[in-house]
Amino acid sequence: MKIFKVGLSALITVSLIWTLNRSWNVGQSIPPLGKFLDPFHGFWQNAEKAPTASQSITISGLQGEVIIVYDSALIPHIFAQNEDDLFLAQGFVTAQHRLWQMEFQTHAGAGRISEIIGSAALSYDRQQRRLGLMFGAQQAYDGIKNNPTSARMLENFSKGVNAYISQLTYEDFPLEYKLLDYAPEEWTEMKSAILLKNMAQTLNMGEKDLEMTNTLHLFGKEMVALLYPDFENVGDPIVDQKEGWRFQPVTTDSVPLALPAGLASIPPNPKMPVDVGSNNWAVNGNKTLSGSPILCNDPHLNLSLPSIWYIVRLHAPGINVMGASLPGSPAVISGFNDSIAWGVTNAQRDLVDWFQIKFKDSSKKEYLSDDAWKPSRQVIEHIKVKGGEDFYDTVTYTHHGPVVYDEGFQPERELKHYAFRWIAHDPSNELQTFYELNKANNHRDYMNALDHYSSPAQNFVFASVSGDVAMRIQGRFPVRRPGEGKFVLDGTQTNQEWQAFIPNEHNITYKNPSRNFVSSANQFPVDETYPYYINGNSWEAYRNRRINKILSESEDITPADMKELQADNYNLKAEESLPLFLKSIDTTLLSADERKAFTMLSRWNYVNDADSEGASYYEAWWDALYPMIWDEMNNDSIALEYPTTYTTIHLIKTKPELVFFDVMATPEKETAREVLQKSFSKGVEAVEKWKKEKGINPAWGDYKNSFIGHLLRGLPAFSYHVRHGGNHDIVNAHSRTHGPSWRMVVSLEKTGVKAWGIYPGGQSGNPGSPYYNNLIDTWVKDNYLTFNFASLEKIQKYSLTITTLIPTP
Amino acid sequence: MKFLFQFLITIAICFILQTFLPWWSMAIGCVIIGYVFNNGSLQSFVIGFLGIGLLWMGLALWIDFQTQSILTEKMNRLLPINSVVLTGLVGALVGGFASMTGALAASKSTRR
Numbered sequence: 017m018k019i020f021k022v023g024l025s026a027l028i029t030v031s032l033i034w035t036l037n038r039s040w041n042v043g044q045s046i047p048p049l050g051k052f053l054d055p056f057h058g059f060w061q062n063a064e065k066a067p068t069a070s071q072s073i074t075i076s077g078l079q080g081e082v083i084i085v086y087d088s089a090l091i092p093h094i095f096a097q098n099e100d101d102l103f104l105a106q107g108f109v110t111a112q113h114r115l116w117q118m119e120f121q122t123h124a125g126a127g128r129i130s131e132i133i134g135s136a137a138l139s140y141d142r143q144q145r146r147l148g149l150m151f152g153a154q155q156a157y158d159g160i161k162n163n164p165t166s167a168r169m170l171e172n173f174s175k176g177v178n179a180y181i182s183q184l185t186y187e188d189f190p191l192e193y194k195l196l197d198y199a200p201e202e203w204t205e206m207k208s209a210i211l212l213k214n215m216a217q218t219l220n221m222g223e224k225d226l227e228m229t230n231t232l233h234l235f236g237k238e239m240v241a242l243l244y245p246d247f248e249n250v251g252d253p254i255v256d257q258k259e260g261w262r263f264q265p266v267t268t269d270s271v272p273l274a275l276p277a278g279l280a281s282i283p284p285n286p287k288m289p290v291d292v293g294s295n296n297w298a299v300n301g302n303k304t305l306s307g308s309p310i311l312c313n314d315p316h317l318n319l320s321l322p323s324i325w326y327i328v329r330l331h332a333p334g335i336n337v338m339g340a341s342l343p344g345s346p347a348v349i350s351g352f353n354d355s356i357a358w359g360v361t362n363a364q365r366d367l368v369d370w371f372q373i374k375f376k377d378s379s380k381k382e383y384l385s386d387d388a389w390k391p392s393r394q395v396i397e398h399i400k401v402k403g404g405e406d407f408y409d410t411v412t413y414t415h416h417g418p419v420v421y422d423e424g425f426q427p428e429r430e431l432k433h434y435a436f437r438w439i440a441h442d443p444s445n446e447l448q449t450f451y452e453l454n455k456a457n458n459h460r461d462y463m464n465a466l467d468h469y470s471s472p473a474q475n476f477v478f479a480s481v482s483g484d485v486a487m488r489i490q491g492r493f494p495v496r497r498p499g500e501g502k503f504v505l506d507g508t509q510t511n512q513e514w515q516a517f518i519p520n521e522h523n524i525t526y527k528n529p530s531r532n533f534v535s536s537a538n539q540f541p542v543d544e545t546y547p548y549y550i551n552g553n554s555w556e557a558y559r560n561r562r563i564n565k566i567l568s569e570s571e572d573i574t575p576a577d578m579k580e581l582q583a584d585n586y587n588l589k590a591e592e593s594l595p596l597f598l599k600s601i602d603t604t605l606l607s608a609d610e611r612k613a614f615t616m617l618s619r620w621n622y623v624n625d626a627d628s629e630g631a632s633y634y635e636a637w638w639d640a641l642y643p644m645i646w647d648e649m650n651n652d653s654i655a656l657e658y659p660t661t662y663t664t665i666h667l668i669k670t671k672p673e674l675v676f677f678d679v680m681a682t683p684e685k686e687t688a689r690e691v692l693q694k695s696f697s698k699g700v701e702a703v704e705k706w707k708k709e710k711g712i713n714p715a716w717g718d719y720k721n722s723f724i725g726h727l728l729r730g731l732p733a734f735s736y737h738v739r740h741g742g743n744h745d746i747v748n749a750h751s752r753t754h755g756p757s758w759r760m761v762v763s764l765e766k767t768g769v770k771a772w773g774i775y776p777g778g779q780s781g782n783p784g785s786p787y788y789n790n791l792i793d794t795w796v797k798d799n800y801l802t803f804n805f806a807s808l809e810k811i812q813k814y815s816l817t818i819t820t821l822i823p824t825p
Numbered sequence: 826m827k828f829l830f831q832f833l834i835t836i837a838i839c840f841i842l843q844t845f846l847p848w849w850s851m852a853i854g855c856v857i858i859g860y861v862f863n864n865g866s867l868q869s870f871v872i873g874f875l876g877i878g879l880l881w882m883g884l885a886l887w888i889d890f891q892t893q894s895i896l897t898e899k900m901n902r903l904l905p906i907n908s909v910v911l912t913g914l915v916g917a918l919v920g921g922f923a924s925m926t927g928a929l930a931a932s933k934s935t936r937r
Binding site for chain 2: 025029060062186631731733785
């Protein structure tokens with residue numbers, strides 16, 4: 017009896033420990049509670065105070081001592097004696113603050129999320145693998161390693177990350193590892209390459225070839241031209257120097273392109289949201305109060321926590337640079353040094369094509385190219401799945417690229433096969449560009465640095481202390497025949513392929529234009545005399561004009577004026593559309609609520625401030641109108657795309673009788689006027705419903721309800737809602753989920769460069785740190801951190817804490 | 826008296842054990858202490874339950890106080906019940922059963 021009691025009690029104890037020492041998946045994932053809650057090692061150990069005591073850490077691989085001064089925002093100022101130590105230390109401190117994010121993002125790029133969260137991510141992982149992201153990363157890695165400078169930088173960065181990882185025990189693991197019950201693995205140099213391809217996926221995978229092919233088939237060539245023009249003819253291009261292109265363009269043989277026959281019914285790749293974009297500009301000394309150039313940049317990306325950016329200062333003999341880095345990559349990506357500043361916006365060019373493949377048989381081992389059967393390459397992807405069996409996926413590669421969709425993965429109804437041609441699969445070495453930009457002294461260095469840069473194609477703005485301002489649209493761009501790249505292409509004929517690339521010296525550049533400024537906001541890049549055909553997924557139509565108008569009209573500009581412009585909430589789209597919209601409304605048909613909204617909109621000042629109620633009614637109206645007009649484009653079986661906002665408004669103005677204004681679900685025939693009336697009622701209804709639910713007035717900041725979500729599917733406990741103005745198509749491009757992810761203003765004064773910057777997050781990726789979200793409020797108020805760019809001696813006085821890295825003896 | 830003594834020793838020994846070893850090391854501590862003190866099995870359960878419960882809750886509260894609840898508030902939104910209470914409860918359950926196991930084992934050997 018006693019033995020039985022002891023046995024039972026022991027069994028209960030052991031079972032309890034076993035149960036509490038492992039994670040469970042019962043509909044939702046439960047962490048190993050004993051391990052997780054243990055206050056000695058579990059999540060409690062991730063709760064942090066602001067650091068005060070300075071510390072010394074011994075790490076291997078260093079040549080000399082490195083001093084890291086953290087300023088009050090926890091920005092590390094790294095002072096090293098040579099570049100090797102500098103990048104090693106950058107790896108170390110970045111990992112210290114962002115290790116989980118670094119690994120998670122590279123897992124996401126490589127299609128390894130199932131390893132962490134289980135089969136729910138399998139489809140996502142397969143898609144990543146089938147898009148050939150790792151294939152591109154391998155090419156990028158080879159490119160980096162082929163150049164001794166970038167190879168060394170990458171190697172040292174990686175060593176630094178691993179120096180940090182190697183000293184961790186369970187209690188030091190970032191919180192998310194404990195929550196999901198896994199451990200950090202060794203960092204590899206390849207992971208930095210994956211991260212760069214992640215950026216290419218975010219920024220340079222925009223295309224609508226399948227959608228255009230289907231539109232062509234369903235609605236005809238004229239409708240494609242009307243609804244999706246190559247060029248919307250609005251505003252100034254980024255570079256306008258008519259007849260200034262004094263070179264002989266590269267041409268390809270002019271075989272006329274065959275238009276594709278039939279539908280392309282494979283699913284389109286995940287879309288780049290329209291609210292991904294960016295602003296950058298630089299004004300020269302003629303326009304500023306100080307007489308020195310001012311450069312500004314704000315990339316608009318999905319706002320997440322931990323933030324996509326990490327601010328860092330890097331200092332060693334020959335280098336003194338500060339700005340935003342990407343956690344997981346060495347060097348500064350958008351920033352400034354003693355002599356120059358630079359920033360980026362997305363170039364929007366079409367760098368994706370789908371080539372229809374003719375396989376010899378169902379084994380897909382050979383495919384037709386000109387008159388011969390070429391062997392394909394089949395790669396077996398091994399995907400580990402947490403709590404499940406490993407998954408093996410075969411991906412067929414042609415010389416164009418991988419066949420993303422086939423019988424095994426989201427097959428096309430007619431079983432046609434398309435190979436995915438993507439610029440990010442080509443060899444490149446972007447790290448060398450950033451390394452050289454970090455050290456650049458003048459315009460010539462900037463130009464040389466950009467010569468290494470392929471993808472994702474960007475508009476690089478530049479300004480120097482010596483007074484130059486410049487813009488260069490840099491990337492690896494195929495030489496295209498007019499119309500090429502709009503539709504799916506015939507993969508059986510090599511004369512349909514990308515045959516040449518625009519040489520770097522023919523890329524679009526602009527230096528010290530007579531208007532005294534350069535600017536870009538994802539609009540069409542160049543005037544019509546540029547001798548190469550250009551197409552893109554979409555071109556921005558509003559922000560660029562607002563920015564150029566303000567910059568043209570401004571004199572004696574100060575950095576404060578530039579901050580004001582970055583936060584500008586003027587809704588040019590509303591100014592150009594609302595008067596016409598209101599005129600179309602038959603006020604005799606309005607309900608009491610609608611009449612009130614109508615009056616409010618008639619008096620609205622077109623400013624999307626957080627307090628504006630007019631903005632809420634306008635945006636709700638637009639959100640109802642846009643899908644109502646383009647209901648023809650909602651098709652369950654094939655992909656179609658809505659025309660752009662600008663084209664939509666243009667058509668309302670110029671072709672109100674167009675067939676697309678008819679709402680398919682109603683028996684009567686609508687024109688633009690009826691659709692405006694109906695969508696107005698729908699928009700007002702949406703706002704009134706919101707008012708009833710929330711019990712407050714629909715101020716835009718509340719109605720928009722912007723969200724900065726944690727990378728783990730916006731885990732509510734680690735995410736924030738913010739009340740902020742702006743929207744897409746507005747200079748302050750803060751929509752519900754996307755917005756200015758990094759704002760920077762640099763005044764390049766001869767007496768010393770001054771700079772300000774901010775991002776909506778915090779330097780620490782740890783939700784248990786006071787520095788996890790401390791910059792959000794500053795950002796929401798459109799305020800900035802003033803960067804301290806002083807020498808080591810001076811900056812030490814203002815430090816929060818100092819870490820000294822000491823080489824192992 | 827023996828009750829109070831076992832209670833204090835449980836807290837002290839398990840504090841030391843857990844500082845260096847994984848979380849389940851406290852269960853080993855509890856079994857041994859329960860065996861050595863040889864209190865009644867139910868009494869030993871209560872001692873282990875309260876001892877580890879208080880140890881875990883106490884340290885959690887100390888961290889919470891030190892860090893101005895920075896993480897506690899977030900975890901309270903993530904976990905089904907208050908994170909300090911849940912921490913104490915999980916520790917207490919394991920501690921209680923482990924202590925009882927020790928006491929039961931001891932009572933068996935003394936009777937023989």
